[in-house]
Amino acid sequence: MAEKKVCETTLKAWVGLVRAQQALLERVETDLKTAGLPPLAWYDVLLELNRVPDGRLRQYEIGDKVLLNKYNCSRLLDRLEEEGMVQRQSCKEDRRGAHVAITRDGKTLLKKMWPVYESAISEYFGRHLSTPEVGQLAELMQRLLPKPA
Amino acid sequence: MAEKKVCETTLKAWVGLVRAQQALLERVETDLKTAGLPPLAWYDVLLELNRVPDGRLRQYEIGDKVLLNKYNCSRLLDRLEEEGMVQRQSCKEDRRGAHVAITRDGKTLLKKMWPVYESAISEYFGRHLSTPEVGQLAELMQRLLPKPA
DNA sequence: AAAGATTGAGATGTCAATCTTC
DNA sequence: GAAGATTGACATCTCAATCTTT
Numbered sequence: 367m368a369e370k371k372v373c374e375t376t377l378k379a380w381v382g383l384v385r386a387q388q389a390l391l392e393r394v395e396t397d398l399k400t401a402g403l404p405p406l407a408w409y410d411v412l413l414e415l416n417r418v419p420d421g422r423l424r425q426y427e428i429g430d431k432v433l434l435n436k437y438n439c440s441r442l443l444d445r446l447e448e449e450g451m452v453q454r455q456s457c458k459e460d461r462r463g464a465h466v467a468i469t470r471d472g473k474t475l476l477k478k479m480w481p482v483y484e485s486a487i488s489e490y491f492g493r494h495l496s497t498p499e500v501g502q503l504a505e506l507m508q509r510l511l512p513k514p515a
Numbered sequence: 516m517a518e519k520k521v522c523e524t525t526l527k528a529w530v531g532l533v534r535a536q537q538a539l540l541e542r543v544e545t546d547l548k549t550a551g552l553p554p555l556a557w558y559d560v561l562l563e564l565n566r567v568p569d570g571r572l573r574q575y576e577i578g579d580k581v582l583l584n585k586y587n588c589s590r591l592l593d594r595l596e597e598e599g600m601v602q603r604q605s606c607k608e609d610r611r612g613a614h615v616a617i618t619r620d621g622k623t624l625l626k627k628m629w630p631v632y633e634s635a636i637s638e639y640f641g642r643h644l645s646t647p648e649v650g651q652l653a654e655l656m657q658r659l660l661p662k663p664a
Numbered sequence: 665a666a667a668g669a670t671t672g673a674g675a676t677g678t679c680a681a682t683c684t685t686c
Numbered sequence: 687g688a689a690g691a692t693t694g695a696c697a698t699c700t701c702a703a704t705c706t707t708t
Contacts, residue, residue: 370637379649380636382656387536388582389661426690433537437678440692445676462685463690487529488519494658500528503655507531509643512538575668586700589670594698611668611707 394486401482404475407432407442409483412451412476415468422455422467451475543635550631553598553624556581556591558632561600561625564617571604571616600624 372380395405410432415421423431429439443466446452451472455465468476495503521529544554559581564570572580578588592615595601600621604614617625644652 370634370642372633372637372641373646373649375646375653376641376644376649377636379644379653379656380640382653382660383532383536383640384540385582386656386659387532390659391533392582424690433534433541435678436691437693438676441676444692457690460686460690462683484521485519487526488521491529491532491659492521492525493519495525495528495655497522497524499655500522500525502651504524504528504531506644506648506652507528507535510535510539510640511531573668584700585669586671587698590698593670606668609668609708613669 390490393490394483397482397486398479403479403482406483407434408446408451409476409479411442411446412468412472415452415466416473416476420467422465424457424460424463425466426463428466446472539639542639543632546631546635547628552628552631555632556583557595557600558625558628560591560595561617561621564601564615565622565625569616571614573606573609573612574615575612577615595621 391406398405411428414428414431415423425439425443426436428434428443429436432439434442443452443454447454449471450469453467453469455467457463457465492500540555547554560577563577563580564572574588574592575585577583577592578585581588583591592601592603596603598620599618602616602618604616606612606614641649
């Protein structure tokens with residue numbers, strides 16, 4: 367609880383970070399929508415599911431990885447399941463919860479979204495930074511993330 | 516329309532930027548809520564109004580500065596007005612729209628929110644970066660913002 | 665027709681309460 | 687009691703339609 371003051375440059379960096387990321391995300395979402403594709407949140411969830419060998423995770427694991435609270439996670443998965451992108455499966459080891467598995471349609475959607483997403487990242491983000499700059503930025507962002515400990 | 520590919524480090528920086536900013540904002544909002552204060556969006560609007568000499572702006576000017584679309588701007592100002600933080604005034608020069616003016620209560624709220632906000636920025640953001648790093652970050656973010664031209 | 669702004673309807677987010685299993 | 691998850695009620699966001707003035 368240090369309650370320290372903040373210098374002018376720090377404030378400028380903070381405001382820049384918030385505004386830039388906000389504007390960037392908005393552009394990416396617009397591109398996805400224009401292409402008739404679902405929002406980035408869908409991509410995030412499907413990507414995490416696709417990463418693991420058996421293509422399924424517990425709901426709370428998804429929530430942790432994608433930075434979703436439990437309410438939103440429940441409801442986002444409702445929509446994904448309704449559209450057939452994931453499937454909830456009862457969990458033998460822990461009957462409180464369920465597994466969430468990516469479906470074939472979910473994998474197909476992932477493949478359809480990536481080109482649009484990648485193109486947007488390049489156009490609005492990568493294009494404006496040099497190689498050392500993205501390295502530096504990646505390192506700084508890593509440090510700002512909450513400790514996983 | 517370059518449609519370029521994106522290298523691994525760029526992707527890492529992008530994901531880090533999104534995740535870090537998301538986590539940071541969430542912590543700041545939590546601190547404000549814990550202190551019994553309204554969300555950051557209120558602060559942003561009131562701050563912009565407080566910046567200008569006569570303490571009032573057209574609605575679309577606020578929308579531009581705070582990166583709000585017109586729907587949200589209308590409704591956010593409804594809430595601010597309902598709580599007596601701003602006041603809509605008819606605009607003589609352009610009768611399509613109105614001026615939005617910050618009230619005495621609005622200024623008071625601004626003063627109450629800042630210590631909590633500043634403390635959160637320091638704790639979650641400034642604390643983790645060196646002076647040259649915040650400078651670099653500010654510069655990069657500036658470059659990523661949409662051109663004002 | 666375009667710009668500034670509002671509104672209704674529907675989608676999504678949030679909080680507190682609840683349920684089941686650990 | 688705590689963890690995983692769901693649900694109802696309410697807040698907020700989003701889109702399309704609308705209105706007025708330029």
